[in-house]
Amino acid sequence: MTHAGGTIADEGTLSALGEFGLIAELSALLSPGPGTLVGIGDDAAVLAAPDGRVVASTDFLIEGRHFRRDWSSAQDVGRKAAARSLIDVAAMGAVPTGLLVALAAPGDLPVSWARGLAEGLAAECARAGASVIGGDTSRAGSVLIVTTVLGDLAGRAPVLRSGAAPGDLVAVTGVLGHAAAGLALLQAGLPDGPLVAAQRRPQPPYDAGPEAADLGATAMIDISDGLLADLGHVAAASGVLIDLSSARLAPDVDLLAAAHALNLDLTDSGSTPRHPSALAWVLGGGEDHALAATFPPRAALPPRWTVIGEVCNGDGVLVDGQPWTGSAGWDHFAISE
Amino acid sequence: MTHAGGTIADEGTLSALGEFGLIAELSALLSPGPGTLVGIGDDAAVLAAPDGRVVASTDFLIEGRHFRRDWSSAQDVGRKAAARSLIDVAAMGAVPTGLLVALAAPGDLPVSWARGLAEGLAAECARAGASVIGGDTSRAGSVLIVTTVLGDLAGRAPVLRSGAAPGDLVAVTGVLGHAAAGLALLQAGLPDGPLVAAQRRPQPPYDAGPEAADLGATAMIDISDGLLADLGHVAAASGVLIDLSSARLAPDVDLLAAAHALNLDLTDSGSTPRHPSALAWVLGGGEDHALAATFPPRAALPPRWTVIGEVCNGDGVLVDGQPWTGSAGWDHFAISE
Numbered sequence: 001m002t003h004a005g006g007t008i009a010d011e012g013t014l015s016a017l018g019e020f021g022l023i024a025e026l027s028a029l030l031s032p033g034p035g036t037l038v039g040i041g042d043d044a045a046v047l048a049a050p051d052g053r054v055v056a057s058t059d060f061l062i063e064g065r066h067f068r069r070d071w072s073s074a075q076d077v078g079r080k081a082a083a084r085s086l087i088d089v090a091a092m093g094a095v096p097t098g099l100l101v102a103l104a105a106p107g108d109l110p111v112s113w114a115r116g117l118a119e120g121l122a123a124e125c126a127r128a129g130a131s132v133i134g135g136d137t138s139r140a141g142s143v144l145i146v147t148t149v150l151g152d153l154a155g156r157a158p159v160l161r162s163g164a165a166p167g168d169l170v171a172v173t174g175v176l177g178h179a180a181a182g183l184a185l186l187q188a189g190l191p192d193g194p195l196v197a198a199q200r201r202p203q204p205p206y207d208a209g210p211e212a213a214d215l216g217a218t219a220m221i222d223i224s225d226g227l228l229a230d231l232g233h234v235a236a237a238s239g240v241l242i243d244l245s246s247a248r249l250a251p252d253v254d255l256l257a258a259a260h261a262l263n264l265d266l267t268d269s270g271s272t273p274r275h276p277s278a279l280a281w282v283l284g285g286g287e288d289h290a291l292a293a294t295f296p297p298r299a300a301l302p303p304r305w306t307v308i309g310e311v312c313n314g315d316g317v318l319v320d321g322q323p324w325t326g327s328a329g330w331d332h333f334a335i336s337e
Numbered sequence: 338m339t340h341a342g343g344t345i346a347d348e349g350t351l352s353a354l355g356e357f358g359l360i361a362e363l364s365a366l367l368s369p370g371p372g373t374l375v376g377i378g379d380d381a382a383v384l385a386a387p388d389g390r391v392v393a394s395t396d397f398l399i400e401g402r403h404f405r406r407d408w409s410s411a412q413d414v415g416r417k418a419a420a421r422s423l424i425d426v427a428a429m430g431a432v433p434t435g436l437l438v439a440l441a442a443p444g445d446l447p448v449s450w451a452r453g454l455a456e457g458l459a460a461e462c463a464r465a466g467a468s469v470i471g472g473d474t475s476r477a478g479s480v481l482i483v484t485t486v487l488g489d490l491a492g493r494a495p496v497l498r499s500g501a502a503p504g505d506l507v508a509v510t511g512v513l514g515h516a517a518a519g520l521a522l523l524q525a526g527l528p529d530g531p532l533v534a535a536q537r538r539p540q541p542p543y544d545a546g547p548e549a550a551d552l553g554a555t556a557m558i559d560i561s562d563g564l565l566a567d568l569g570h571v572a573a574a575s576g577v578l579i580d581l582s583s584a585r586l587a588p589d590v591d592l593l594a595a596a597h598a599l600n601l602d603l604t605d606s607g608s609t610p611r612h613p614s615a616l617a618w619v620l621g622g623g624e625d626h627a628l629a630a631t632f633p634p635r636a637a638l639p640p641r642w643t644v645i646g647e648v649c650n651g652d653g654v655l656v657d658g659q660p661w662t663g664s665a666g667w668d669h670f671a672i673s674e
Contacts, residue, residue: 037390038495041574043428043559044394044488046495049386053374057381058437058485060475091380100395102439102483136483138397146439146473146483148395151381158375158383222380237378 014114015107019137025111026135029118033131035097035152045133047098047150055151055158057088063143071186074113076200078120081145084224086128087204087289089151091222093159093213096130096206098150104140117145128206156213164219164238164294168311172292173212173304174205176227177251177278180285181258188262195258204289208304212293215301220293226284228324231292231317238294241314243321244283248308251278283324351451352444356474362448363472366455370468372434372489382470384435384487392488392495394425400480408523411450413537415457418482420539421561423465424626426488427546428559430496435470435487436462441477454482465543493550501556501575501631505648509629510549510641511542513564514588514615517622518595525599532595541626545641549630552638557630563621565661568629568654575631578651580658581620585645588615620661 014022023040032039038046047054061081063069072080086096101121105114118132125131130149164170175198182199185191204222212220219238221230227249235242251259255278259265264277294311295301317324351359360377369376375383384391398418400406409417423433438458442451455469462468467486501507512535519536522528541559549557556575558567564586572579588596592615596602601614631648632638654661 038429038497042495042497042499043425043557044392044431044486046429046490047391047393049389049391052386052389054384054386054391054487055381056384056435056437056485056487057471058439058483059473060439060441062441062475062477065475088380092375092383094381098393100393100485102395102397104397104399104481134394136395136397138399138402140399140481141478144441144477144481146395148393148437148485149381150391150393150487153383158379160375161379220380 012111013107014105014109014111017111022111022114022137025115026118029115030122030132032133033098036131036133040132040134045098045100047133049152051153051155053153055089055092055094055153056148057085058146058148059085059088061145061147069143071191072200074116075120075123078117079124079201081147082121082124083202083204083289085147085149086124086130086206087222087291089149090204090206090209091220091291092151092153093156093210093217093220094151094153095210096128096149096151098130098133099125100148101132101135102146103135104138104144106141106143107139109143154210156210159213159217159220159293161219161221161234161237164234164240164311166240166311166313167297168218168294169297169299169307170231170242170244170292170294170309170311171301171305171307172223172290173208173306174290175288176223176249176290177255177281177285177288179287180281181255184262185258190261195254198288202287202289205291205304208291211302212291215295216299217293217295220291223286223288223290223292225286227292228283228317234292234294235315235317239315241312241316241318242309243312243318244309246279246320248306249279249282251275251282255281283319349448350444351442351446351448354448359448359451359474362452363455366452367459367469369470370435373468373470377469377471382435382437384470386489388490388492390490392426392429392431392490393485394422395483395485396422396425398482398484406480408528409537411453412457412460415454416461416538418484419458419461420541420626422484422486423461423467423543424541424559424628426486427541427543428557428628429488429490430493430547430550430554430557431488431490432547433465433467433486433488433543435467437485438469438472439483440472441475441481443478443480444476446480491547493547496550496554496557496630498556498558498571498574501571501577501648503577503648503650504634505555505631506634506636506644507568507579507581507629507631507646507648508638508642508644509560509564509627510545510643511627512625513560513586513627514592514618514622514625516624517618518592521599522595527598531591535625539624539626542628542641545628548639549628552632553636554630554632557628560623560625560627560629562623564629565620565654571629571631572652572654576652578649578653578655579646580649580655581646583616583657585643586616586619588612588619592618620656
């Protein structure tokens, strides 16, 4: 199904290749996985769902809003699109199995960019044990990707946002604040280093989702909008208060270095909170796709889970018993562009 | 979760309501179905997949490309978005069970329009026995919807495009050409009548998909791009020639009336083919989402299936043994906008 000769496709645009040519190009880069019973090329895909239930979630990734083509390679965009979706089923305690990808793009998009996108999608799916099983293409003024992930619970009860109870521990795994700090560095014209890499290629801890379910997690959520915002969803759904300890959320050396590079947090020595800008990345930065979960008191957690607070009676999310007054989270329709 | 008081939401815009307010508004209109184990509001939905396999497909519906807000109501757009996806799993022989909806829209879109969209999505899902189980929202310059449908095979083997064999019958169920003729009428400023209704609200024959599988269909496809184009996919995937009989595809009285209203086919009396413009709608018009299937010779088909041709050795699609020279099908990246 690859384009005859290959060279025209390598140098051409989507308009020149046409919709069916594009689908053939991308399909050749997207190998079916072991659960793919019918893959790309029919009216629909067929995927194994051995549990008898399927977990499903859908997400936008929009040029200019979630990525910029001058800041991220096509492979990075593909990885990010897949990562954002794959972690959503992991956050239910499920194993990601399949991904459907809807790609709208300008007619003058280089085919090489679309190929890079497919390579990134395939690579990130492979990290999670899943594969791309289907998709759609259309034309639009800028690149827009909608990913739909499917997953299998393998007999586990789904871990909801609503199960946290007073006395539970709150724990996280994965990084916090790196993608947000990386974005600040990119915006300041400092495009190198590990935080910028974290912004371009988040690496969610997919296997920690089923692990948390097996450890008895009472609630779980993917940190996509920011720790405080997302734990706010858990608190609201569970009817509880979550109190975090800032001592457990101390910004790491990379975040402190980024704040220094950006001339932030220069005058806060000895004040409370320490390093307010770096801490704001930890508390308010989305896009790293860490997992936060609540566990019964005295749960024995593996080292990659860090206890950051506890569940109490009440409502909302506090930091050291106080409301957080810095910036946190975002609302897609409220932010001006 | 509905907006306090309701009146602000009824009169407001998406920007005023915010992302989480919008999701709450829409969720209230989207009732979970019997297979919805975890619905809207968590990181992912959980849907029953009793067969142990899940059928999945994803589709764009884009303002200005697939619909116009001045030609279709929000309810109609919701119905069409759902219909286009739901029929894709029926075309595999499966029963649609769940739909995920990604909605990108301008900040100034009236909330009432988004509510109408949700009502249309819910109504069309109900026609098919499915329900909306999840989604995502974002902002964009115009309305863009991506629907992902899930379905259950209930023990059936999926009916692929690749199973047609020489000697098989080719049959269709559902209407052909009405949506295309309706579009021509709308473009000519003739916005009323059954064909325009078919363009605004296609009514795919969902239950005919599993029925065809049970009748032994060897191949099946949803007619979305046009009968000739879509049967071309079956012919290519199966390695066969499909020969259609124009006598079995005679335009119905509605199509003849539309051709008359548009001053088409006025001089073709006695020529071959009869009514070329009306026949072009039948052969080339997409968007009605009829089903075409191939069946073993001498299959006993219920009356709603019309035999329109046969499968032969060779390749491609012919009409009365000849290549069709009229217009047929479309390519999303090749058509100028």
